[in-house]
Amino acid sequence: MPSDKALKTSGAANNKLAPKELSLAVIKTACSNCNLRELCLPLGLTDDEMERLDELISVRRRVKRGDSLYRAGQPFGYIYAIRSGFFKTDVLLEDGRDQVTGFQMAGELLGMDGICTECHTCNAVALEDSEVCHIPFSRLEKLSREIQTLQHHFHQVMSREIVRDHGLMTLLGMMCVEERIAAFLLNLSQRFTARGFSPAEFNLRMTREEIGSYLGLKLETVSRAFSRFQEEKLINVQQKHIHILDIDGLKRIMSRHNQRA
Amino acid sequence: MPSDKALKTSGAANNKLAPKELSLAVIKTACSNCNLRELCLPLGLTDDEMERLDELISVRRRVKRGDSLYRAGQPFGYIYAIRSGFFKTDVLLEDGRDQVTGFQMAGELLGMDGICTECHTCNAVALEDSEVCHIPFSRLEKLSREIQTLQHHFHQVMSREIVRDHGLMTLLGMMCVEERIAAFLLNLSQRFTARGFSPAEFNLRMTREEIGSYLGLKLETVSRAFSRFQEEKLINVQQKHIHILDIDGLKRIMSRHNQRA
DNA sequence: CGCGCTGTTGAAACTTGTCAAAGTTTGTGG
DNA sequence: CCACAAACTTTGACAAGTTTCAACAGCGCG
Numbered sequence: 001m002p003s004d005k006a007l008k009t010s011g012a013a014n015n016k017l018a019p020k021e022l023s024l025a026v027i028k029t030a031c032s033n034c035n036l037r038e039l040c041l042p043l044g045l046t047d048d049e050m051e052r053l054d055e056l057i058s059v060r061r062r063v064k065r066g067d068s069l070y071r072a073g074q075p076f077g078y079i080y081a082i083r084s085g086f087f088k089t090d091v092l093l094e095d096g097r098d099q100v101t102g103f104q105m106a107g108e109l110l111g112m113d114g115i116c117t118e119c120h121t122c123n124a125v126a127l128e129d130s131e132v133c134h135i136p137f138s139r140l141e142k143l144s145r146e147i148q149t150l151q152h153h154f155h156q157v158m159s160r161e162i163v164r165d166h167g168l169m170t171l172l173g174m175m176c177v178e179e180r181i182a183a184f185l186l187n188l189s190q191r192f193t194a195r196g197f198s199p200a201e202f203n204l205r206m207t208r209e210e211i212g213s214y215l216g217l218k219l220e221t222v223s224r225a226f227s228r229f230q231e232e233k234l235i236n237v238q239q240k241h242i243h244i245l246d247i248d249g250l251k252r253i254m255s256r257h258n259q260r261a
Numbered sequence: 262m263p264s265d266k267a268l269k270t271s272g273a274a275n276n277k278l279a280p281k282e283l284s285l286a287v288i289k290t291a292c293s294n295c296n297l298r299e300l301c302l303p304l305g306l307t308d309d310e311m312e313r314l315d316e317l318i319s320v321r322r323r324v325k326r327g328d329s330l331y332r333a334g335q336p337f338g339y340i341y342a343i344r345s346g347f348f349k350t351d352v353l354l355e356d357g358r359d360q361v362t363g364f365q366m367a368g369e370l371l372g373m374d375g376i377c378t379e380c381h382t383c384n385a386v387a388l389e390d391s392e393v394c395h396i397p398f399s400r401l402e403k404l405s406r407e408i409q410t411l412q413h414h415f416h417q418v419m420s421r422e423i424v425r426d427h428g429l430m431t432l433l434g435m436m437c438v439e440e441r442i443a444a445f446l447l448n449l450s451q452r453f454t455a456r457g458f459s460p461a462e463f464n465l466r467m468t469r470e471e472i473g474s475y476l477g478l479k480l481e482t483v484s485r486a487f488s489r490f491q492e493e494k495l496i497n498v499q500q501k502h503i504h505i506l507d508i509d510g511l512k513r514i515m516s517r518h519n520q521r522a
Numbered sequence: 523c524g525c526g527c528t529g530t531t532g533a534a535a536c537t538t539g540t541c542a543a544a545g546t547t548t549g550t551g552g
Numbered sequence: 553c554c555a556c557a558a559a560c561t562t563t564g565a566c567a568a569g570t571t572t573c574a575a576c577a578g579c580g581c582g
Binding site for chain 3 (some may be wrong): 553555556559561568570573574576579
């Protein structure tokens with residue numbers, strides 16, 4: 001069965017970056033020996049500089065699946081680096097509707113929405129048991145006044161967030177269902193690859209409804225699109241488990257410019 | 262006729278922040294005497310600090326209507342502050358489709374999309390004759406290592422951009438036509454107000470097609486929505502001239518949560 | 523083992539897009 | 553200064569795509 005194999009190659013591995021039997025070691029984990037340092041904030045720092053960054057990070061918190069790391073309206077004080085796990089961010093409209101604005105995985109930063117008003121403007125919820133590093137923002141600003149590399153990299157991270165958001169806008173503004181789903185799968189595949197996991201097989205951490213909310217679609221529409229892709233032998237879907245069979249086929253969908261000119 | 266009056270109260274005034282007879286003075290304009298300093302980058306700086314920021318800005322360029330300030334793919338080197346005028350940013354998909362990602366007015370910053378890859382990822386096009394200050398980014402980084410207030414404010418500006426983008430995502434992802442148009446008009450109204458113009462009367466700088474692209478709609482849909490709002494006595498539309506008659510009515514539209522749950 | 527949550531599928535309804543035509547404004551060159 | 557062309561806007565009729573509503577299936581948890 002393909003789903004068993006997949007759990008080994010990507011799904012389970014993703015969940016176990018910090019396995020139980022190493023929990024003591026985890027407490028002592030520093031940026032300098034974190035296996036995400038090439039993805040995360042320390043990128044490009046010297047050992048010495050990394051040590052100084054380490055000093056900022058006094059707290060490494062576990063967040064259980066379903067719990068929120070922060071909620072809209074709460075005072076902002078920290079940037080959070082995901083050590084392991086998977087998050088979603090969403091914003092609620094006054095009337096109760098809500099939209100998922102992003103899915104974040106290990107090595108990515110959360111909380112930058114709070115800088116401008118000193119209050120968080122969205123909710124960050126763990127989609128699986130996760131672990132995050134708390135980075136006090138004022139101290140990060142202080143350190144990035146001292147370390148140019150850190151300053152520049154942080155600016156790049158914020159800029160990347162802006163560019164990512166632009167990508168999502170074009171998706172929401174002018175792509176049809178199949179393009180949205182293809183873009184979503186390709187994006188996940190690429191990010192899993194960057195973390196050393198299989199580009200072709202992975203487990204979704206989110207429900208169809210959350211995918212739909214992220215892509216501006218109803219859950220039924222997401223489900224139908226998955227089924228159609230399966231019929232067309234582009235992917236294999238088994239509930240949350242995805243196996244991409246034809247990655248070029250998915251890319252082709254993105255480049256046939258027939259919809260919503 | 263309402264449109265004549267409006268041209269006086271807001272439209273024409275907007276266009277003339279730097280009228281011709283003052284063009285020599287404009288060359289010498291510094292942050293310290295710029296009437297946008299409370300909206301723009303210098304916010305919160307002391308006179309002394311503002312002078313140091315001034316030194317960075319060697320170039321103030323005029324951009325004619327229709328010309329682009331920068332284009333996707335061009336190397337990134339500057340952040341741009343709009344002194345006067347009106348811009349749009351848009352991204353092009355490979356297949357020719359394009360989407361407007363934002364409209365920017367005086368006092369706002371452009372170019373932050375370029376930080377992460379050292380290349381711009383969108384086009385910035387003037388929708389009317391405009392004037393921009395060129396801020397060399399590496400020097401801005403250097404100065405913000407020295408001036409904490411400047412550093413923090415720049416982070417706030419980038420963060421605000423992220424939050425703004427989230428707002429646009431919720432608009433594109435779950436609002437119906439009327440909500441999108443109402444949100445668009447209210448946002449413009451609020452930004453004109455912040456700049457000392459009428460909240461109720463202004464001239465659109467962009468075409469129906471550009472509005473549609475921004476809001477994820479076709480130009481015909483935008484036109485129809487304007488007509489419907491006019492029938493309902495919420496606004497008066499005369500081509501590019503908008504007169505908001507019932508601002509609360511527009512706000513009410515935003516809060517009736519009937520569509521796309 | 524059954525209940526609830528999540529996911530799948532079908533048919534109908536509705537919103538928005540597409541196509542087409544005509545009206546209006548703006549800009550340009552004679 | 554006028555005339556004409558181009559660009560933009562409005563409106564209608566129809567088509568297409570997505571949502572809505574509903575029923576049912578599958579998985580996982582207590």
